[in-house]
Amino acid sequence: MDEQVIAEGAMPNSVDNRAKTGENKKSRVRNTWPLYLLFALVAGLVGAILAWGFLSESLSALGIADPGPVTTAGLPFLRAVGWIVASLSVGSFLASTFFIAPRTVDGKNNLQKALLSVDGALASRTGALAAICFGLIAIVMIPLVMSDLSGQPFSSAIQPQNWSIAFEQVATAKAWGWVAVFAFTTGIIGLFVRSWIMQPVLLFGAFVMIIPLGLEGHSASGGDHDFGTNSLLWHLLLMLVWVGGLMALIAHCRRLGPDLDIAVKRYSALATFSIAGMAISGVVNALLRVDFEDLFSTNYGLLVVAKTVGVILLGVVGLAHRRISIPQLPGNPQVFARIAIGEVLIMAAILGIAISMGRTPPPTPDTPDLSVMALEIGYALNIEPTMTNVFTMWRFDLMLGTVAILLFLFYMHGLRVLRRKAKPWNHLRTFWWVLGCATLGVTVSSGIGMYMPATFSMHMVAHMLLSMVVPVFLVLGAPLSLIMEAVEPGEPGRPGWHEWAAVLADNPILKFLMHPAVNTIQFIIIFYALYLTPLYEVMVSEHAGHLIMNFVFVFSGYIYYWEMIGPDPKPEERTHVSRLAWLSFSMPFHLFFGVYLMQLKVILAEDFYTRLDLPWAVDLAHDQLVGGGIAWASGSFPLIIVFGYLFRGWLREERNNEKNYEKRARETNFEDAEEYNKMLARMSQGHDLHSDYYNETFESKDPKDKE
Incomplete structure (x- = not known):
């Protein structure tokens, strides 16, 4: 058409819209x-x-x-x-x-x-x-x-x-x-x-x-x-x-x-x-x-x-x-x-x-690095990674490193808007967000990110950081709450940042992903589907695979921890007890995954790692054993912290319920407590509570109803 x-064909809207845009009568649709x-x-x-x-x-x-x-x-x-x-x-x-x-x-x-x-x-x-x-x-x-x-x-x-x-x-x-x-x-x-x-x-x-x-x-x-x-x-x-x-x-x-x-x-x-x-x-x-x-x-x-x-x-x-x-x-x-x-x-x-x-060939470089390692991962690694030298080596990641900088600047802009409006903001949330952005940038741009494609153990360090640590920090920063606080709701017919943040926090896709069963499965299945199938060798041997894995790690972890501990609004707010139950259900799967890797006899992506020809001696079986230990230890540590966070929230929730009950009792002159005491007294005297309830229910009704 x-x-x-x-x-x-939409005459009323057309007339109003032209009035809003200042169109004169000679204007016509083209x-x-x-x-x-x-x-x-x-x-x-x-x-x-x-x-x-x-x-x-x-x-x-x-x-x-x-x-x-x-x-x-x-x-x-x-x-x-x-x-x-x-x-x-x-x-x-x-x-x-x-x-x-x-x-x-x-x-x-x-x-x-x-x-x-x-x-x-x-x-x-x-x-x-x-x-x-x-x-x-x-x-x-x-x-x-x-x-x-x-x-x-x-x-x-x-x-x-x-x-x-x-x-x-x-x-x-x-x-x-x-x-x-x-x-x-x-x-x-x-x-x-x-x-x-x-x-x-x-x-x-x-x-x-x-x-x-x-x-x-x-x-x-x-x-x-x-x-x-x-x-x-x-x-x-x-x-x-x-x-x-x-x-x-x-x-x-x-x-x-x-x-x-x-x-x-x-x-x-x-x-x-x-x-x-x-x-x-x-x-x-x-x-x-x-x-x-x-x-x-x-x-x-x-x-x-x-x-x-x-x-x-x-x-x-x-x-x-x-x-x-x-x-x-x-x-x-x-x-x-x-x-x-x-x-x-x-x-x-x-x-x-x-x-x-x-379609035009670029000039041939004077000193081309055509080593297998450079062709496979883009650069050369000359020394074995240690606990210290991974933080002295830097190669800025133009993708996730840039994302980390943009996320930091976005948050700072939101804080500046809040400050102009003299609105309060929890500084602890700012701390978590900045820590999350810094951890993301360091993970992908330091020696951790550089060695990630070359050894399984460093890959697992980066995986745990991107899926277990960075998302926790970012979630606690509550970015959607910041947007909705900093930006006022738009006029009817003119939605803006406030409405976009609100719909991002409550929509059918997110509601599906945050269902406890779906969320738990998507977070766990990343580990098992990636490392227990040939998918890992396909992904690790291509730069595109590395990009996809890194983004999936962060996104999957963010969705999981948002539902678990995120202060941002979500489609359905569940009790701390419910979230504790699902976390307790998922923890054994994470622990078992690390143990499984440590006991695995098959070398994952063996051909790819062998082809790199690293300049130091590498025992691929031992390196995979170390990677499994990293998955077991570093995977359980964040989950234990989250478990403690939820347990503390559950206790706080119970205390609030007790306070609300006591307040309601004082307002009703402890009527509920008196009824409860009477019920206990009847029980101690051997009364049939079901018979008492039947008599109290029907004593004021017509005798025909009792029949």
Whole structure:
């Protein structure tokens, strides 16, 4: 159905919304799909033209035959178009989640039950269709990648018998296959839901569908690939927010959507963060691939320079946004749309340049570290880990290390807002949060994190810290309570941070995860599913596996301890006795897991650890025994602390109940106590309490009732 028909079909909302945005009578709804097509064509043509120009250099460096014009032009063209489409999907779901307010429920901001507004529904549908289109592009990219890497024509690569070869032997083709799965799942679900509560889930799905592409390519191979992969992931995720968010705002403006000023303000904050993050991650990634003298002497270096100039130009256009178009939003929003269109066109051209970099070999480093260890984990380890030297070695983790810094800054900003409002806050919560952020950063960036991929014992130290210690500290910091204290509830029809934090603390997904049975199982099954199946060797041998494991450890532990001891609100508050019972039930499973590892005769991931060829003597069986002991000791210690915390809470709960009972007794002149004493007296005299109760119940009733 056409956007204009849908938007004009809701006449009351349209009239009110236009009044809010200051639209004059001449304003009319405009379709945005021609602009989407223009953005995709610009990105695709720039990528294809540059890749074609550098074709001979790329083929000679890779040592493969010319796959033909279809692959040579089609692969960069479709990849660039794919990134525009993926950005549109992310930006559209970002708009339906945070930029465009849903309908109110009985005049209130009830995000759990709210349905999308007309404009929000259009944004969500656009995101779903864009995800499906991205999935279709991913399917076509599989034979294109096969053709590009093998040198065979596209007509041969597309033959059915070659698809299985692509999935088995070509990592990039496998990545595109996963992209298609995630994209189709997100898009199909998005077509059938119109509730706000599902929009954050769809936004998450839109981000997930591009992650496989961030884990392959130049950055995921060779030395320092941990830096390369992590910086590329940040770069791609922030690019999606920057480009996609602006495209969603253009569509919102052309649909005459409500509260454009609020949407632009929220996007502006995200864009500022995205630009800064893209600049930092881009510089880190470029420095890993190009020396300064190569910037103007190689094609790859020239592409880096061109991309940098484009980003600077975008910064100038962004400044024009702030000074020219944003002040005119209430009265003339089309000025914003026109400048934004020009900005996205520049973004599309830069994206095309970035795509061509993916098909242009970077300069060969003067002193390449091609040792097996460097190729497997990204860097070399020269000394055996000890209790002391792991804290003197540092290699900043660009993923979780950055997350730790961002979490700390977020909390400090919330405290500053509370201080401005002269509201009190428990300083012990601040202590726990800061300790949690520091522990997270030290765990992944010190020698613990460096040795984690190389030895099982250090892997288990990091695992226990990330799943058993860091989550406890962060949970006790009560971040959602801080948000709801620092930010006032939004006006009806204008939800904000307060409402988002409230729905994060109480939603169907969290309610399911925090059911005691589900929560206990998910926390325990991480240990058994990872180490008692071949999954561990698959995960530990890939950088992507390390990233996934680390995030899963922290998330699983956070959910578990939030339900157990978290002061933040939760879907259902259970008694301390109930939580003590579930903790007592789970503790033997944790203890048994450590004992099982210590008795295990099979060496986990033996081939991978042997292949690293560490420069010190390593007894893999003994190292695994030590890892099992670490799991047993360090796993039980936090649980005992939590047990003590819950037991203390139970005693405090009982004391409060006693005080409440005594207060109620004094208010009723101890009537309950007197009745209780009378009952005891009758029992001591041998009276039949059931007979007494029967007589007292029916003595005032009609004799027929007694019969």
